Amino acid sequence: MDLILFLIFAIIAVVSAVNVVVQTHPISSAVSLIGVMGSLAVLYLLLGAEFIAAAQVIVYAGAVMVLFIFVILLLNAGAETKRGRSFMVQLLGVPLLIALLGLLAFFVSRLFPRGVSVRFGGFTGGTAQAVGKALFTTYLLPFEVTSLLILIAILGAIVLARKELD
């Protein structure tokens, strides 16, 4: 059951990721990226990371991607125009990419012991309580620093995107 779930959502994630890179119109890429994030959220649930799965959907898929889509709509971005690529590049590009990915996958699978396998319920330490406890004790300084970082980002975005007052 876990295997079927993993396969379905891994395939959806990979197909959507390929779609992000391949589509010409930015909105189609953005919608595919939302698909990637959604399927990754399900994979996080399989790995017992329930808080991170919810945070992924709320923050990434529900806020960051909305920001992307707003900017694409505001700028009225159109589809990318095709400029000529040499035929040799097109012929060699995709097979070489697949070969690179295959080599990566092979080496990653060689590095890891076969014994460890993931099943739903194998790790129960990913609850909101556990994350909150670690966040406010061990990782308190990074937490405060990131809140400062968000404040800086807000100020930066406002300054960069405002209308000029003249």
Place this chain on the structure above:
Amino acid sequence: MSEVPISWFLMLSAVIFALGVAGFLFRRNIITVFMSIELMLNGVNLSFVTFSYQLKQVNGHLFTFFVMVVAAAEAAVGLAIILTVFKNRSTLDIDDIDSMKN
């Protein structure tokens, strides 16, 4: 039958990261390049959570949380920069923004 070897999660993370790198290098629209960066960050997040499962600790989730927060802040500022570039150059094609070239 119902268990997934952990290396499969790491392979998936590597594949998503590599696809993000491919998008970053090959696409010409600024916003698509930015979305490929987000794809790379998501691949890394999957690795963090997988290792957190393997070591049975919650620290990996914390790192994922911080990566998400930083990615959100970066998306905000980056999109504001893109808006400013568009206002000045009226183009979203990174090949056309080359006024600092010789």
Place this chain on the structure above:
Amino acid sequence: MDAFVVISLIKAAVIAFVLLTAVAYLQWVERKVIAHIQLRMGPYRVGPHGLLQPLADVIKLITKEDMMPSYVNKPIYLLAPFIAVSMSLLSIAVIPFGPTISVAGYQTGMQLADLNIGVLYILAVSSMGVYGVALAGWASNNKYALLGGLRSSAQMISYEIPMALAIASPLLISNTLSLKELVATQSGSVLDWNVLHRPFPQIIAFLIFLIAGFAETNRVPFDLPEAENELVAGFHTEYSSMKFASFFMAEYLNMVTVSSLATLLFLGGWEAPWPAAKGSNLIPSVIFLVAGLTALYHAAHPARRMDKYTLAAFGMVFLALAGVFVLPIVQSWLLPLFWFCAKAGAILFAFMWVRGTLPRFRYDQLMSFAWKFLFPVAMLNLLVTSFLVAWF
């Protein structure tokens, strides 16, 4: 494992069927309420007191011509209503309508899935609902739809922040994210409901949540994005027939979700206002008895010709329901269900009441209200709640 799958499928079917019927009849209730506020009758002719009007509307919507203009972006045009409806239905999957009951010897709660992170799940799914609106507005290739879609999605994401802060405050008191345990921590009497709970009564948070709920579901006074006299019809201008019905259903389902969440977080879910030992079991029967007697009285002095028969029939039905509530067999699940539906129904009635009463906000007033008033107030409420909870 097998019993769990079968029971879950049965629950999914029951919830889907009941919800979709409830959404249709919610529209009937809304039309009647707004009509009576405006001193007119509302649907009256199609069936007794217009009760078959939703059926007529469904038949009309299904049999209308389903146009797809040629200049739209087809994949996203078709995807947008699908996202809107599926996210609305997904968020209802975790709402508990009552306590644990036993069905044929198998204990199960009256909810489809009891997640540890129930509240976060509802927040996540409702933030995905923004896409239905934004993508619909863009895909229609129509400037009115685009403007409506952009305004509506900006409104929805702006009001998500005070809503999340208003949700966080009672969570500090209840200390759990699971919706079923949330109700369990509010058991007792009215004074244990989160809206009146000891360290800091969450009245402000309740009001902020309701206001943000109005804005999230695009209801008056925040319905500028779909106002008829402003933007043709806003983001669903180019949609017809079943796709339009999907947006419509999504709006009502979102209303049901917001009302249920308000009930669970603030009003104590399915808990009665005072313990059953002191007689709160009789209240549903009393209410239905009074309703039945009123209907029978008005049937005896009919204002319109058919009232003699229709109101008499309604009176009989209400009296029968009053009788059913006294039977001890059904009391264990019917009473909590009644309290939950009564509270959520009161909030839904408030939604309709406000629609009939208030004018709509202008767009800049709407946005400045969210960012300059609701957000600081919600933040202050959270701060005060956390101080008081840490102190006592």
